Amino acid sequence: MTAPKLPLEESGGRAPLLEVDGLVMRYDTEAGEVSAVENVSFALARGEAMGLVGESGCGKTSVALSLLRLAPENARYQSGSVRWEGVNLLDLSDQQMREYRWAEISMVFQGAMNAWNPVYRVGAQIREAMDQHFDPPLGSSETEQRIDQLFQLVGLDPAVQRRYPHELSGGMRQRAVIAMALSCDPKLIIADEPTTALDVIVQAQILEELKEIQQDLGLSILYISHDMAVIAQVTDTIGVMYAGKMVEFGSTQEVFHRPSHPYSFLLLSSIPSVTGPRRRPMSLEGTPPNLLAPPSGCRFHPRCPWATEQCRQEEPPMMPIGPSQWAACWNAEQVPQMGEPAP
Amino acid sequence: MLRYVIRRLIQMVFLFLAFLTVTWFLLYILPGDAVALKYAGNPNIPPEAREVALQRLGLDKPVLIQFRDYMVNFFQGDLGVSFNQYPRPVTEIIGERLPRTLVLFLAALVTYYWAGFLAGKYLAWRRGSRGEMLITVSGVGLYSLFLPFFALMMIWLFSVQLDLLPISKFLDPEKWRDAPFMANEVFMRLFWVTLTAAIAMFAASFAALRTNNRRLERTLRWGGIALAALWFLFYWFGTPSGQDMRVYAGDIGYHMVLPVLVLTLINFGGVMLLTRSSMLETLREDYILTARAKGLPEGVVRDRHAARTALLPVVTSLVLAVATVIDGGVITEAVFSWPGMGEILISSVISEDIPLAVGAFSFIGIMALIGHFVVDVLYGVLDPRIRVTEHG
Ligand SMILES: Nc1ncnc2c1ncn2[C@@H]1O[C@H](COP(=O)(O)OP(=O)(O)O)[C@@H](O)[C@H]1O
Ligand SMILES: [Mg+2]
Numbered sequence: 001m002t003a004p005k006l007p008l009e010e011s012g013g014r015a016p017l018l019e020v021d022g023l024v025m026r027y028d029t030e031a032g033e034v035s036a037v038e039n040v041s042f043a044l045a046r047g048e049a050m051g052l053v054g055e056s057g058c059g060k061t062s063v064a065l066s067l068l069r070l071a072p073e074n075a076r077y078q079s080g081s082v083r084w085e086g087v088n089l090l091d092l093s094d095q096q097m098r099e100y101r102w103a104e105i106s107m108v109f110q111g112a113m114n115a116w117n118p119v120y121r122v123g124a125q126i127r128e129a130m131d132q133h134f135d136p137p138l139g140s141s142e143t144e145q146r147i148d149q150l151f152q153l154v155g156l157d158p159a160v161q162r163r164y165p166h167e168l169s170g171g172m173r174q175r176a177v178i179a180m181a182l183s184c185d186p187k188l189i190i191a192d193e194p195t196t197a198l199d200v201i202v203q204a205q206i207l208e209e210l211k212e213i214q215q216d217l218g219l220s221i222l223y224i225s226h227d228m229a230v231i232a233q234v235t236d237t238i239g240v241m242y243a244g245k246m247v248e249f250g251s252t253q254e255v256f257h258r259p260s261h262p263y264s265f266l267l268l269s270s271i272p273s274v275t276g277p278r279r280r281p282m283s284l285e286g287t288p289p290n291l292l293a294p295p296s297g298c299r300f301h302p303r304c305p306w307a308t309e310q311c312r313q314e315e316p317p318m319m320p321i322g323p324s325q326w327a328a329c330w331n332a333e334q335v336p337q338m339g340e341p342a343p
Numbered sequence: 344m345l346r347y348v349i350r351r352l353i354q355m356v357f358l359f360l361a362f363l364t365v366t367w368f369l370l371y372i373l374p375g376d377a378v379a380l381k382y383a384g385n386p387n388i389p390p391e392a393r394e395v396a397l398q399r400l401g402l403d404k405p406v407l408i409q410f411r412d413y414m415v416n417f418f419q420g421d422l423g424v425s426f427n428q429y430p431r432p433v434t435e436i437i438g439e440r441l442p443r444t445l446v447l448f449l450a451a452l453v454t455y456y457w458a459g460f461l462a463g464k465y466l467a468w469r470r471g472s473r474g475e476m477l478i479t480v481s482g483v484g485l486y487s488l489f490l491p492f493f494a495l496m497m498i499w500l501f502s503v504q505l506d507l508l509p510i511s512k513f514l515d516p517e518k519w520r521d522a523p524f525m526a527n528e529v530f531m532r533l534f535w536v537t538l539t540a541a542i543a544m545f546a547a548s549f550a551a552l553r554t555n556n557r558r559l560e561r562t563l564r565w566g567g568i569a570l571a572a573l574w575f576l577f578y579w580f581g582t583p584s585g586q587d588m589r590v591y592a593g594d595i596g597y598h599m600v601l602p603v604l605v606l607t608l609i610n611f612g613g614v615m616l617l618t619r620s621s622m623l624e625t626l627r628e629d630y631i632l633t634a635r636a637k638g639l640p641e642g643v644v645r646d647r648h649a650a651r652t653a654l655l656p657v658v659t660s661l662v663l664a665v666a667t668v669i670d671g672g673v674i675t676e677a678v679f680s681w682p683g684m685g686e687i688l689i690s691s692v693i694s695e696d697i698p699l700a701v702g703a704f705s706f707i708g709i710m711a712l713i714g715h716f717v718v719d720v721l722y723g724v725l726d727p728r729i730r731v732t733e734h735g
Pocket of ligand 2: 192
């Protein structure tokens with residue numbers, strides 16, 4: 001299967017920055033192999049914001065960490081590629097990989113509250129990344145200036161850089177993390193549940209600011225969240241992951257208004273919608289499967305109210321649905337009109 | 344930070360007063376009347392002589408007056424005279440013994456903490472390697488040994504069988520017969536020179552952790568070690584007083600090797616396991632992932648981020664180590680016939696030499712308090728969360 005690529009006109013003629021193709025990553029555990037990333041493909045253009053959604057445990061963080069090759073020690077890459085401007089990152093030596101980290105791709109981690117080492121000042125931890133990557137190195141006053149600018153950009157008083165992490169509020173820490181993520185001029189920022197730990201108002205503010213920064217600087221962002229509504233507001237494209245697989249991928253517009261996989265459909269129908277088409281609220285029952293022994297056929301079939309015999313037996317491939325939308329469901333065509341399944 | 348230090352100092356003074364009071368009453372009241380005990384068995388002592396003896400020692404006064412006198416004298420630096428080595432002042436005896444204990448145990452403490460920390464760091468970093476198993480087993484094995492037994496085994500091996508190291512004592516009397524120095528003078532000199540060298544080394548390697556410049560970092564790390572070594576060599580070979588004392592200092596150093604080795608081997612396992620678990624916990628933290636994501640080399644992630652933070656509980660454990668230095672000291676000094684504080688502690692209590700016993704206990708209390716204070720300040724320096732914040 002090839003990576004679903006957005007037609008060039010859709011992405012404004014922007015060249016792909018990142019192409020993930022058929023990525024398979026499993027964790028070795030005592031209990032067996034955890035199939036955390038199974039044949040995942042997507043592409044991200046320069047300046048584009050993509051969202052990766054799915055419930056907890058569906059492999060979103062595993063995908064994100066794979067892009068930086070930072071997955072835990074027991075991760076095994078079985079096949080597939082992660083191409084960054086044409087270079088397969090999975091083929092690089094550790095030394096070469098380190099040069100891509102932060103300078104090309106930086107990351108705001110899930111629970112970024114703890115992204116700060118408690119014993120060093122915030123500014124020192126940002127400087128550390130800059131000292132690692134700027135070549136030729138910046139002078140100390142230039143570095144200082146740049147950090148000042150970054151702090152202003154994320155709405156923080158530059159004096160904050162002389163504080164220790166424990167002296168900052170959650171929102172400040174998170175803003176400082178974003179400043180740190182921007183410090184080496186990356187082309188892509190991965191934001192893994194960047195605001196989950198914050199209160200709702202701060203969450204909204206930070207997402208709004210992040211979006212502005214992304215557009216001003218022409219950055220690409222990969223947002224990861226379990227919350228489809230949040231993602232839809234800030235992204236151009238959306239990938240929906242379920243049980244280690246990408247089940248739907250497409251422009252946010254299309255996925256949001258015409259979800260073509262029952263999983264996306266159910267994720268969306270739990271959101272009270274004001275602008276979107278009225279849907280009967282239907283709930284998503286159960287929890288994602290244990291990936292030590294994923295279900296046969298379509299991994300979603302045990303929870304899918306419309307599952308058929310074919311779904312139990314055969315794995316559906318990604319199939320084109322619209323001009324820039326793909327879904328892996330045998331009944332994808334019917335999904336947008338679906339209501340309660342016949343008893 | 345300054346306010347924190349001052350507050351701790353005031354606390355220490357009160358703690359010490361309480362400690363001294365309890366010790367004084369326990370030792371003065373519990374065994375009863377020292378002169379009576381000393382002369383009771385002898386029917387030839389006339390009651391008048393007994394009175395005189397009591398008066399001379401001040402034991403005829405009411406307890407509270409005695410206590411008040413003791414405290415007043417204590418803070419004027421007068422701890423009285425020893426009953427047994429009458430009329431040698433207690434301060435003089437302690438002044439002679441304290442440095443010997445301090446030097447021996449500080450040397451052991453620094454060595455085993457350093458070795459334990461390095462080993463623990465390695466274990467956590469190379470989890471699952473073959474070396475890990477070997478080090479863990481030997482560390483835990485040694486840690487669980489009984490100190491006197493192990494010390495005697497080591498003496499048997501190194502001193503009797505191999506004849507490499509002296510059996511006991513802290514110097515060789517033969518060598519010192521015509522020595523122009525008091526043993527204590529040499530001791531103190533050895534202590535200061537080693538301490539300054541060690542401080543220079545640790546300060547440099549600590550500064551190395553902070554810099555992001557690889558070359559500067561290496562320069563600092565090795566420069567610190569070189570500087571310490573140079574200062575050490577320069578002092579003993581390059582200065583007149585150092586040259587004169589060298590042989591004698593060497594003799595003391597030679598006698599310290601075995602006790603320090605024994606204490607290190609027995610104790611490093613505990614520090615190692617603590618460091619290992621602390622480091623493993625730190626390695627799971629998000630900021631380690633962040634450090635890696637920033638593209639920092641593994642050595643930097645390990646030392647500057649993981650080990651630096653993992654150090655905190657290890658430093659906390661120093662408080663307990665200071666306490667074990669004191670009680671373990673009694674046993675170690677006995678086994679190695681090391682004439683330090685542990686030895687006078689036992690002998691003065693057994694022989695009812697109350698002023699010496701109170702004096703010895705009070706100095707051990709002072710040592711413990713200072714040790715605790717140093718650890719607290721060190722912790723405050725290492726962990727910004729503990730420091731009283733300067734920002735509002
Ligand atoms: N180090 C690991 N070892 C084994 N299994 C893991 C490891 N990390 C994550 N997993 C498993 O992989 C699956 C995907 O996890 P994750 O990528 O964290 O999902 P998400 O970010 O969507 O919540 C989960 O089933 C999780 O239990
Ligand atoms: Mg996650």
